[in-house]
């Protein structure tokens with residue numbers, strides 16, 4: 001399978017040398033989004049020439065002039081725990097994905113050149129699939145997910161805005177199912193964001209007529225026990241997901257809605273048969289990512305958090321288990337009273353009380 005390509009036009013970079021951490025993270029994230037396997041920094045007196053390896057070809061990408069360009073390399077070395085002032089010998093290290101806000105772990109190799117120094121950052125897409133245990137989710141959410149994933153069939157739906165960690169949670173769930181063993185797991189993604197061992201991952205190809213719904217229909221003939229659909233975005237896929245869950249498949253997917261109830265309301269519109277909807281065991285999870293207060297400065301701002309006061313993010317997730325009461329409400333077509341046991345706001349308040357984040361951050365994320 002070839003790497004998915006969604007190349008972005010480069011964003012303008014700031015000129016301030018103090019912005020090197022942000023600029024480096026931005027460059028790495030853009031490189032990831034562009035499907036690059038490597039990012040090269042050639043640093044000399046004039047600054048940094050940045051190149052990407054795309055489809056095996058090294059392509060000149062950006063020029064970061066002057067001090068800012070030179071500091072990019074120092075930032076790479078610091079994160080990779082290399083000797084910052086060593087520029088006469090090659091060095092090797094690694095940068096954890098969290099340190100760059102990246103999806104990839106980065107392997108770094110520096111080498112002196114006649115004109116200065118070169119760093120090659122290899123972006124690792126397929127190491128360390130996310131796990132539920134390492135996800136930072138609340139114990140109650142973990143327990144609900146793990147209980148659900150042990151079931152032979154049912155529908156797990158995640159919702160939340162873009163960048164709320166839905167794909168990571170789905171991947172962690174798939175990894176958990178894989179670790180339980182014995183089930184054929186197939187994904188249909190747009191695109192595949194990380195290669196997961198032991199899982200048959202496929203991509204939609206809309207330009208060639210392979211839509212979600214068409215591909216999902218075909219994939220069900222591949223005899224999966226578990227089917228992960230990147231997103232339910234049309235009636236046909238919605239109907240297919242519900243039917244698959246009713247016919248002995250565990251189906252995992254995402255759907256755009258603002259709340260757990262919103263997911264059911266949308267599904268209710270997409271799937272005209274309330275009985276079918278009510279019959280499939282379901283778990284609905286509404287997730288957000290909240291920034292953690294910087295542990296080095298407790299939110300006051302320091303160089304490690306680039307003066308933002310925050311470093312890293314923690315997921316919060318409210319969930320609705322489709323128990324008898326919920327099924328009955330779906331059958332009656334009265335969804336108005338359905339609320340998760342612990343709302344996002346309650347979970348956010350709890351994070352604030354424990355000093356993990358602060359109200360301003362929760363307000364930013366939840367908008368309330």
Ligand SMILES: [Zn+2]
Pocket residue numbers: 294295296297298299300301302303304305306307309310
């Ligand atoms: Zn700080």
